[in-house]
Amino acid sequence: MVNGKKVLGVIGGMGPIATSFFMELVIKMTDASTDQDHLDMIIYNIPSIPDRTSYILDHTKKSPLPVILNIAAKLEEQGVEFLAMPCCTAHYFQEELEQSLHKPFVNIIRATVHYLKERGITKVGVMATDGTMNTGLFRKELEENGMQIVCPSKERQKDVMHVIYQNVKANRPVEMDRFRAVGDELKANGAEAIILGCTELSLVKRDYDIGPGYIDAMEVLAQQSLISCGSVLKEEYKELITA
Numbered sequence: 001m002v003n004g005k006k007v008l009g010v011i012g013g014m015g016p017i018a019t020s021f022f023m024e025l026v027i028k029m030t031d032a033s034t035d036q037d038h039l040d041m042i043i044y045n046i047p048s049i050p051d052r053t054s055y056i057l058d059h060t061k062k063s064p065l066p067v068i069l070n071i072a073a074k075l076e077e078q079g080v081e082f083l084a085m086p087c088c089t090a091h092y093f094q095e096e097l098e099q100s101l102h103k104p105f106v107n108i109i110r111a112t113v114h115y116l117k118e119r120g121i122t123k124v125g126v127m128a129t130d131g132t133m134n135t136g137l138f139r140k141e142l143e144e145n146g147m148q149i150v151c152p153s154k155e156r157q158k159d160v161m162h163v164i165y166q167n168v169k170a171n172r173p174v175e176m177d178r179f180r181a182v183g184d185e186l187k188a189n190g191a192e193a194i195i196l197g198c199t200e201l202s203l204v205k206r207d208y209d210i211g212p213g214y215i216d217a218m219e220v221l222a223q224q225s226l227i228s229c230g231s232v233l234k235e236e237y238k239e240l241i242t243a
Contacts, residue, residue, distance in 0.1 A: 006229040009080030009103070010041055011071045013046035014064075014087035015169055018199035018218065020045075021206060022086040025222035031232040039231045042078055044071045052089040053131030065093050068099055076103055084108075084225045087220055088197050089131045106228055108221040112195055113141040115220050115240065125150040125191030127160050128183055128198045138197055150191040156182045160198075168200040176208055187213065193241055205242075214242045 008026070012019030020040055023043060032038050050062040068090060072083060083107045085091070091109050098105060116124060126138045139149045152160060159178035167174045186194050194214050196202060202218040204210060219240050227233055 005039055005231055006081035007079060008041045008043055008225055008229050009072075009075030009078070009083045010043040011068055011075070011083065011085040011087075011090075012043050012067050014052065014090055015048055015200060016045055016047045016086075017168070017171075017203060018086055019043065020219055021202060022084075022222060023198070025219060026226050027217075029222055029234055029237040030226055031234045036199075039226055039229050042075055042080055046071060052087065052092065053129045056089065056092055056131035056135055064090065065096060068093060068097070072097060072101055076101065080223065082106060082228050084221055086199050086221060088137065088217055089129050091137055092131065092135050104228070106221060106225045108217050109137050109141050109197075111219040111224045112197075112215065112220045113138070113145055113147070114214065116193055116195075117145050117147060119241070121147065122194045123148045123150060123192050125152075125183075125186030125189075125194035126185075126192060126197050127152065127201055129164060130157065130161060132197055133157065138195065142221065150186050150189050152182050152185060156185050163204065164198055164200045167203065168203050174204050174208060176204075179204060179208075179210070183211070183214070212242050215240055223231065 006140045026039060049067045050064040052064055053065050054061045072138050075083060080103060080175055082104050088108055124142055126149055142149045159182050163174055163179050183194055196205060196214055196216045200220045203217050223233060
């Protein structure tokens with residue numbers, strides 16, 4: 001603990017730009033007037049971690065879990081008091097992580113769903129990787145909290161994956177017609193709010209006008225991480241659903 005605040009450990013690199021942006025979000029959200037008001041973070045940016053979706057869809061592929069567990073163990077050895085992982089799909093390994101960790105873990109899926117529940121949202125659209133969608137990470141959490149999930153059609157899910165892998169991860173301009181087609185479909189099917197459930201989609205929100213009714217899961221993770229560690233949240237970051 002430093003200056004009354006707990007040290008945050010970040011399991012990063014999934015992907016590297018998202019990890020960099022997560023750090024930026026934590027800093028921007030902190031109500032600070034000096035350097036010392038900010039949160040101490042130890043960040044491992046390891047983009048060589050095997051692809052999460054590839055393994056989830058085909059277990060013959062290399063598992064990212066051993067690398068993730070190794071990073072978590074190193075962070076705990078270095079004295080962090082909370083852990084965060086800015087990758088929604090990697091939360092597929094949540095059970096194994098919690099069994100191996102000794103420090104609290106800020107769960108991006110759980111935190112985002114609880115944020116929406118507190119605001120009375122009952123029907124939620126989700127934009128995420130095939131891996132996240134196929135494992136039901138958001139579905140399970142939403143349904144356990146009495147909420148209904150709205151998923152993209154097969155065609156629109158292809159658009160989600162294209163934006164994530166062929167645009168953001170490839171460091172190319174985002175094809176916003178694809179992004180908006182997904183959002184329009186989810187809203188037409190009754191979604192009151194849409195979760196950006198992949199940290200690459202956080203970068204779409206950062207760089208483009210995506211319109212109202214979206215909530216960025218990584219913004220929720222940053223918000224809850226700094227609150228958990230004892231930092232003060234800026235007033236303007238208390239409400240995260242786009243207007």
